[in-house]
Amino acid sequence: MTATQDSALAYGGTTTISGKTAELHAVRERAVRGPSDRATETQHAKGKLTARERIGLLLDEGSFREVEQLRRHRASGFGLEAKKPYTDGVVTGWGTVYGRTVFVYAHDFRIFGGALGEAHAAKIHKIMDMAIAAGAPLVSLNDGAGARIQEGVSALAGYGGIFRRNTRASGVIPQISVMLGPCAGGAAYSPALTDFVFMVRETSQMFITGPDVVKAVTGEEITQNGLGGADVHAGTSGVAHFAYDDEETCIEEVRYLLSMLPSNNRENPPAAACADPVDRRSEALLEVVPADGNRPYDMRQVIEEIVDEGDYLEIHEHWARNIICALARLDGQVVGIVANQPQFLAGVLDIEASEKAARFVQMCDAFNIPxxxxxxxxxxxxxxxxEHRGIIRHGAKLLYAYCNATVPRISLVLRKAYGGAYIVMDSQSIGADLTFAWPTNEIAVMGAEGAANVIFRRQIQEAQDPEAMRAQMVKEYQTELMHPYYAAERGLVDDVIDPAETRHVLIDSLAMLRTKHADLPARKHGNPPT
Known part of the structure; x- marks a missing residue:
């Protein structure tokens, strides 16, 4: 049957409604089946699922409602007029995840390699507009070869429409990009504009210019995975928030993330039933964190002790590992956790850690997550x-994000908080609603040894025993300015608490702050450091 004959089914042949319905079912069956069994086998041989199989994993069973299933391209030339498959290489629609509405589009690599053409782009534009209007999350399942070359500038214009809608939806609805195949050139910018990027090892890659172009321009030889694979973007560039070994696990984690996010910026995150007692004491915290400020420990153990059932979802786990960003629940309510990680680089703030935390704080603030x-x-x-790469500018991103956030904010000093990093990490002076500290806390401009060397430099130099004098001055500085209650006495800490009661204190405080209302000055938008 030719494409023209196929399109004319509705106008010829049988005249009964039942006959027309049968024809419609036949056309839809071809659209669902896809181009050919061979194309499906080729997709599976690469370890990749088809677009509809992926949607089936993402959405609740039987909930998917497809939009523009019978759409075809209108292009001619370069052999396109003889190939007009239904869907035009992208499946769009909506369904539910844990009973909540979610919009989705999925590239079908079996059709034109998932490449984007005019009709393909129009379908994506429509489903994005629907998601924004409905106030529901949008998930893109990406497996496409970029712009459809045969359609020229029309395909490129399609990407522009996607980018504009990504930006318009930013901070309004959660946008999640799941990379399940190649993504090159301008196509990579849409995922970069979304809130979260998931990748699958070995099968998904992202880059602006591929290995061949890199070799031609710079002479460097590198594989696709070496240039833009999942581990590269999850651990080196920071483009990807999550990386998994297979599609099934990846998509299941997307469902888990959606369960922690509100549908839009006008709602609070969904609460969950909690069997973990609110007043559960965490005696283990007394052993996890060493009193000696020079000894490392794993901050993740602290988080596990505090949150419900020890369960949390770490964002950007493999990038900027000296800081932790995670979503978790406290008494069933979703919270965002930002924590220094003493196990890596002693927990210092650097360029990448500042960017990672700033982006996370902005996301939490946009979607009403304390x-x-x-x-x-x-x-x-x-x-x-x-300094040369701009630690001042990048550190200011984190400062700006915290100062701009209007959601409930609680900070807790576990052990040490020195210098500008203490101020930037949501100190009371930049707007934290409540600030607590453990009895082991040391809040100061700098460590005792460094401070003593600056303040008492002359006395140390002139002493008969400089080392003894230095030790004496260090002890004096610690006693006078770094004891655990110094900041509390000056109102910079609201309370010094028993570490074992941390969970209870945080839950009670967040319950009080749940009705917090804060307004920013009227403005078009801020001008954050970039």
Whole structure:
């Protein structure tokens, strides 16, 4: 049957409604089946699922409602007039995830390699507009070869429409990009504009210029995965928030993330039933965190002790590992956690850690997620490289994000909080609603040894025993300015608490702040450091 004959089914042949319905079912069956069994086998041989199989994993069973299933391209030339498959290489629609509405589009690599043409783009534009209007999350399942070359500038204009809608939806509805195949050139910018990017090892790649172009221009030889694979973007560039070994696990984690996010910026995140007692004491915290400020420990153990059932979802786990960003629940309510990680670089703030945390704080603020900040920070990372790459500018991103956030904000100093890093990590002076500290806390401009060397430099130099004098001055500085209650006495800490009661204190405080209302000055938008 030719494409023209196929399109004319509705106008010829049988005249009964039942006959027309049968024809419609036949056309839809071809649209669902896809181009051919061989194309499906080729997709599976690469370890990749088809677009509809992926949607089936993402959405609740039987909930998917497809939009523009019978759409075809109108292009001619370059052989396109003889190939007009239904869907035009992208499946769009909506369904539910844990009973809540979610919009989705999925590239079908079996059709034109998932490449974007005019009709393909129009379908995506429509489903994006529907998601924004409905106030529901949008998930893109990406597996496409970029712009459809045969359609020229029309395909490129289609990407422009996607980028504009990504930007318009930013901070309004959650946008999640799931990379399940190649993504090159301008196509990579849409995922970069969304809130979260998921990738699958070995099968998904993202880059602006591919290995062949890199070799031609620079002479460097590199594989696709080496240039823009999942581990590269999850651990080196920071483009990807999550990386998994297979599509099934990846998509299941997308469902988990959606369960932690509100449908839009006018709602609060969904609450969940909690069997973990609110007043559960965490005696283990007394052993997890060493009193000695120079000894490392794993901050994730602290988070596990505090949150419901020890369960949390870490964002950007493999990038900027000296800071932790995670979504978790406290008494069933979603919270965002920002925490220094003493196990890596002693928990200092550097360029990448500042960017990672700033982006996370902005996301939490956009979607009404309270922020809990756990401090154990010795300062900003010193060094020529950091200064020349703009640690001031990048550190200001985190400062701006916290100062701009209007959601409930609680900070807790576990051990040490020194210098500008203490201020930037949501101190009371930049707007934290409540600030708590453990009895082991040291809040100061800098560590005792560094401070003593500056303040008592002359006395130390002139002493008969400089080392003994230095030790004496260090002890004096610690006693006078770094004891655990110094900040509390001056109102910079609201309370010094028993570490074992941390969970209870945080839950009670967040319950009080749940009705917090804060307005920013009227303005078109801020001008954050970039």
């Amino acid at each position: 922020i809990v900040t756990l401090l154990d920070v010795p300062g900003f990372l010193p060094g020529v490289d950091q």
